Amino acid sequence: MNFSSGFKWALATVLALAIGWKMVLPPDYQGHLKEDLVEFLERNHFNVVARYETGTLIISANAASCQMHVAKLTPDGSNANLVRHLTAGAQRSFVVFRSEIYTQQPVFWTVLDYLWSRFLRELRLTRNVSPVIDVAESSSCNAERLPWGELER
Numbered sequence: 001m002n003f004s005s006g007f008k009w010a011l012a013t014v015l016a017l018a019i020g021w022k023m024v025l026p027p028d029y030q031g032h033l034k035e036d037l038v039e040f041l042e043r044n045h046f047n048v049v050a051r052y053e054t055g056t057l058i059i060s061a062n063a064a065s066c067q068m069h070v071a072k073l074t075p076d077g078s079n080a081n082l083v084r085h086l087t088a089g090a091q092r093s094f095v096v097f098r099s100e101i102y103t104q105q106p107v108f109w110t111v112l113d114y115l116w117s118r119f120l121r122e123l124r125l126t127r128n129v130s131p132v133i134d135v136a137e138s139s140s141c142n143a144e145r146l147p148w149g150e151l152e153r
Contacts, residue, residue: 067137069090075111105134133151
């Protein structure tokens, strides 16, 4: 097949623009998730310690007889087993996504939200990706009643 030189130049230009666009695009912006979670838990009277284990944010929160671990999950749920291992010993767990509480991560919705947010981010219409948060708690916590919707604001 012979292609005209104009077509080759147009293809090269489109390719260069596509690669250049990806290079100037900043990485996924998670905002100040660590600081927001720590502030949220302290505001709700918890003593908080934040750490990273194997690249995953884990926040330990204690108040009276309540012990809770809050961890950031990936949108595709690929680190869910790691988070369960790191938060072993908890009697109950749930997932917070877009101010809603789920018994398990709604992977379809979290991936869809991630892809949509990424598309909007590439158009420079938003910077945030909705966090997916795993909460593992002792039986005396009742952490579902915390105002998780405050994290979205």
